[in-house]
Amino acid sequence: MPTTDVRYVSPPITANNNNSSTVISAANEDDTWVWAQIKSEARRDAESEPALASYLYSTILSHSSLEQSLSFHLGNKLCSSTLLSTLLYDLFLNAFTSDPSLRSAAIADLRAARQRDPACESFSHCFLNYKGFLACQAHRVTHRLWQQSRQPLALALHSRIADVFAVDIHPAARIGKGVLFDHATGVVVGETAVIGNNVSILHHVTLGGTGKVGGDRHPKIEDGVLIGAGATILGNVKIGEGAKVGAGSVVLIDVPPRTTAVGNPARLVGGKEKPSKNKDVPGESMDHTSFISEWSDYII
């Protein structure tokens, strides 16, 4: 399970938070600030781009809360001729209203995208357009249904997410906060996988199982990890806190904290004995390529 809390400090909160009630209140203020920001951006865009105004009003500006807006948006993205938008809207709104941690997680994920992805223009850009963000929020709801023993509904929703976003996260998988699924197409996360806080995962990443035997059989990704595009991690292995897995790597055994594994099969940059240690938090710094010079003799 996620072991640490979201670390970054949100912009409008400068006071020293000494007790939990203040923390909650500050978090609420923070969440409120982000939603106000999203509405403000949407209003600006609606004014400058009439062709988009209808979309912005229906999706964001006509709603009184981030929960309602997100429920509407997901309901319309995931509905089909046999799973109506009204049903899904209701389902999402109930979940977001009953469990405030879903909203906090969404806010943390929005901040993650905004801070880590230089192509992320604004909060509303991520909120409206990032399939990784949307798939992750929808997953959190399937996870809640799963925990409530509503498997058939969770799996039906999971199927829609996999069809619409090409992001396939099993409802039972546990995901922390401040997680960025960048581009996201092709991500597959298995049933017993766990993803910590402040993790960044690129597209085509697989956190897969070991075979047809059930039980705990998928990877555990600790806090602050960065997993590059197309990496495949299989089995109940641990990717230690602050570790980095290079793009296209195939990882079948544990990766120690703060090290970088690359290649197929993956090996540690700097060697097994004295691996190079990441100095920053890769999941936040998103540094995909600085290890090149150390990748043994990688030249062309």
Next chain:
Amino acid sequence: MPTTDVRYVSPPITANNNNSSTVISAANEDDTWVWAQIKSEARRDAESEPALASYLYSTILSHSSLEQSLSFHLGNKLCSSTLLSTLLYDLFLNAFTSDPSLRSAAIADLRAARQRDPACESFSHCFLNYKGFLACQAHRVTHRLWQQSRQPLALALHSRIADVFAVDIHPAARIGKGVLFDHATGVVVGETAVIGNNVSILHHVTLGGTGKVGGDRHPKIEDGVLIGAGATILGNVKIGEGAKVGAGSVVLIDVPPRTTAVGNPARLVGGKEKPSKNKDVPGESMDHTSFISEWSDYII
């Protein structure tokens, strides 16, 4: 072409089947049992989850046969504003009704998912939600159209399957029975590819061609093969019966039967001279990672 028949024995068939008419009758009984099972599961889920009941009734419980239910489900999944659900429903129903082998293949695929994927909760779970299962059944219909020289229709349907499921199987490709496309997103199978019986193929797998010259240019996957996530197999190469291709591998030449190829470029586990031999049927056992210890010096 698929060289062997489905090997597993279905639950309710215990008698000794000595002649073909008995076999057919037994197969029918078996098929009937699976459809009854799907309906029974759907009824149970509809009762426990009213929010899903409408979906379960429209998709499964209102239909009198697996063929009709599957035609409805695929028609609604694959329709668009220019290819109406009624047209597709008609097309699928005609195909399933005219060619009973399509139903048998669907049943065998359902059993494959149920037996090999520990995350597969029930037959109805696979039937409703597995994009690999659905894409494969729809492919079988495009293949039938192709054989009937109805190329334009086959290709239009192929395009819808590729859009909706992100699974791109050329209508001319031949696929056996008891095949599991697990997760399935990103699978690409070329025009002259052949996939045998009891094969399991993970997501992002490519069975691709060699270039712009036509003719027989795609891989031949024999019975019982397991191909791991993200593996790329190019050209008219043969992956021998019971062989295994590791996740992320790039294979451009033949892989002998019952061996395991891993890496980029792929090499045989145990070495070219005395490769380790798989003792089970990888396509059925789905063992993705047991070869690690033998992967030369793979440690981190």
Next chain:
Amino acid sequence: MPTTDVRYVSPPITANNNNSSTVISAANEDDTWVWAQIKSEARRDAESEPALASYLYSTILSHSSLEQSLSFHLGNKLCSSTLLSTLLYDLFLNAFTSDPSLRSAAIADLRAARQRDPACESFSHCFLNYKGFLACQAHRVTHRLWQQSRQPLALALHSRIADVFAVDIHPAARIGKGVLFDHATGVVVGETAVIGNNVSILHHVTLGGTGKVGGDRHPKIEDGVLIGAGATILGNVKIGEGAKVGAGSVVLIDVPPRTTAVGNPARLVGGKEKPSKNKDVPGESMDHTSFISEWSDYII
């Protein structure tokens, strides 16, 4: 930026073109010929396949120009319950009408598919069904919106393309003419990437960035390059004219012109010092596998 123009000569143009006005006129004739060809193919298919006739009439045969037909097709493919088909149709038609280079590029891409992909049966097959072709044409319109400082609209459209086709090309990325995105599922092209003319890119290819720092951080793909399935190229690196990147390769540094890079991490075929030189234009010849024999000791 793309450095050379489309090189092939279109079938009906045989005269010697000595000046630019003749060239333009010839190009127009060429474009007209392709559109006439598409209509003729569609008419033939509508006659032979009544089940498809409605689709062919609504998508192709009822339209008076390729621009209108393409706008209709993209509008219906990309619309959603909150972004209506009429809005998108209008948007596409305005773009295609205002900027004739968009039509020329579409024609060049159609020719590329027809010439390079042996599975491409006809122009109309590509026009109707190739998600890579359609995603690319829609991308060109998002790119135009981006250049007109209409970011929010460009990004909303980008999001729909990524959802519907699982092809994620940032609106700011620049793409030449005669480009083939074959199969296309899972392609990701970052904000500052540039793709030249006559390039062929297979599915699951990533042209990604280096991290969270903005600026020019994505690959530059020069004319005539071929990038195999699942290749990952990261950072502001240059893949030189006529180079080839093998399937599944991970490339983090420059690849010299006319060489072939394969593996993870990628290395030059023939070695760094005296790499083998491609004699044809890989982006056009689409030769994926001929380098095998030279791939050091690649045997199984």
Next chain:
Amino acid sequence: MPTTDVRYVSPPITANNNNSSTVISAANEDDTWVWAQIKSEARRDAESEPALASYLYSTILSHSSLEQSLSFHLGNKLCSSTLLSTLLYDLFLNAFTSDPSLRSAAIADLRAARQRDPACESFSHCFLNYKGFLACQAHRVTHRLWQQSRQPLALALHSRIADVFAVDIHPAARIGKGVLFDHATGVVVGETAVIGNNVSILHHVTLGGTGKVGGDRHPKIEDGVLIGAGATILGNVKIGEGAKVGAGSVVLIDVPPRTTAVGNPARLVGGKEKPSKNKDVPGESMDHTSFISEWSDYII
């Protein structure tokens, strides 16, 4: 109940039909002729009007029988987000296939429109566009469901017909053949009403009940009757064979055969004692206004 059979002779049948098997065969030939005619008209229109071709192909030209075409057309007209077109298509197709008299009745109604309505340009015009024709055919299916004790389904379908066409015919009402509902908007026909053969009924006509007591309480309209626009007929009264009810009339008591009733309350033209007698069959001649000169002193 309808007391006579369709009287007109269809164009291509000129032979003397002496026995029932010949009659059936002739009727089949006749039906076949009408369907061929509809297809031929649709083909002509598709050629001359490309904008309509897609509609004509999907609705008529892609279908192999009138039953299938009509089922498709009604399914798409009457479907809603909670009653899917595939369900309705199936329902209609089953009914039309199981009960050939439904097709005969449809053919007879088509002929009625073609012969009696000078604005009816062609069979396909009526088949595609006449809401009275379509509502009547859909009613026949609800009536069949009613007779099969499938009340809830009959009533749900009845509700859709009333919403979509503003034509409200209770599923239990019995309707003969060769019936023309001209314009049809606002027609209301109650539960125990009976309409004979070769009747013509204009829009806004009510065949209503007497109050809240159940039982046989609606009008009986005998063969060949013409009921003008906006006429209201209430109670278990008989409108005799060949009678005519003027536009806007209110009729609460029996109207003798071959007489004309006009006004509010309706009276017989020519007077109660020696009413004028219609010489033709008003339901076929459609003469709405020739009685004016006899309407006592009707001048302005």
Next chain:
Amino acid sequence: MPTTDVRYVSPPITANNNNSSTVISAANEDDTWVWAQIKSEARRDAESEPALASYLYSTILSHSSLEQSLSFHLGNKLCSSTLLSTLLYDLFLNAFTSDPSLRSAAIADLRAARQRDPACESFSHCFLNYKGFLACQAHRVTHRLWQQSRQPLALALHSRIADVFAVDIHPAARIGKGVLFDHATGVVVGETAVIGNNVSILHHVTLGGTGKVGGDRHPKIEDGVLIGAGATILGNVKIGEGAKVGAGSVVLIDVPPRTTAVGNPARLVGGKEKPSKNKDVPGESMDHTSFISEWSDYII
């Protein structure tokens, strides 16, 4: 304004209700009973008719309250491509939740249909299928919006009701409880019209204005009135308590309580001086035709 309360006693309430809190509680019990009845009927029908089960589950059985079910049903009936079902569902659910009198009125209307219309098979039949019932409930919400000075939204919704049900009730019109709009197609009720309790109004009835001058210009229909099909009542005239207006009548001046007006122009049955007096409550007894014998010399 409606002057009396709903008079009938609901089935399960037999105790003597002496004070208002008991009345309210009894009313709640009553409402609960009707909703339970609707669900029970729907469950029975879903079991006997699998083809309808999906519809019954989505519309009734998956909802936890009549308000939610009605909001869903109206949202799906009235939505369009530019007014989404989720928006309307939200709007209706908010209104029904905020104002419990809307639910009471719906219950009273359901009882009215059940008691007065012999063709009304069950509560669920009316709830699902009666366009008059549905249009009236949707009207009550437009009326609430109107009172909240949300004119543009009220009028947009009004427009959808008029399109979908062909029932055109101005949002400002005031309507009592226990009202039956039977068949309902073509009903027009103007801005300043008032309809009392226990009124029954047939289809094509107009409560219209006097011209282009604003102000109070539409009819006032008092409690217990019955208005026959196609009757037109124009101007600020009063139709007294327990009066009856015959089908097809045109009424431009007041009708005294408990009298019956028929004809064009309407006159009192029995004569102006000593008009016959209705002994029952016509709006409840629904006796449309018993006055015939007294209609001066109405014979044919």
Next chain:
Amino acid sequence: MPTTDVRYVSPPITANNNNSSTVISAANEDDTWVWAQIKSEARRDAESEPALASYLYSTILSHSSLEQSLSFHLGNKLCSSTLLSTLLYDLFLNAFTSDPSLRSAAIADLRAARQRDPACESFSHCFLNYKGFLACQAHRVTHRLWQQSRQPLALALHSRIADVFAVDIHPAARIGKGVLFDHATGVVVGETAVIGNNVSILHHVTLGGTGKVGGDRHPKIEDGVLIGAGATILGNVKIGEGAKVGAGSVVLIDVPPRTTAVGNPARLVGGKEKPSKNKDVPGESMDHTSFISEWSDYII
């Protein structure tokens, strides 16, 4: 054909118009003013009612001209699963762009509603919500298609208008400018009917034919006529300039100019010999009921 031009003077035009070019320019200014007014109203409503803003933006505020906005609105109202909104949008936009008189007529109709209907709150209210206005504008386009000998398309569109709005105007019918169809449900206008300028027609009005003989067989309504709700006018009769037909009247013979006909059968108010003369223009004054006192002995 309409014999006089629109008579009212639009607000912003005060100058003396002496020649036709000034007239045209003034008309254009007038049209521009109305469109600006509609946008201004919509903007105000979008600001005050966020729930409606999306609808207002998509329908009005995102469009650059009344023609485009109306084409979009009609396209979305009239589309179906087999007649796509993009097709209809294109069709309407082409018609409105090619024939500026369609825009002028729409503007004149908007003014008519605004001036004559006290319930008409604003131009945008009529533009968005009046089914009579919308049906009439769509009819004008069917009429244009009819004149261009595109009968099948005109009739298909006519059928959609009749389904969606319950307004059934034959494409061949000719309609002037400044026409108000108030409420409009149930209006039927036959093939050879002609309606002049500044006419007002209430709901359920029929301008019907005489029977099954073709030719000129429908009413001619001259300028300034008012036809009350439910009136039925049959045959090739002339309703003279400035005449009035009372609600529920049945008219089968000519009505002289400036007289009022009422009843079934209709008679002139004031008697045939010396009928009362209307002093205003009834089509504009909309006085429905002032003749009561003169209606012979109409009392109750």
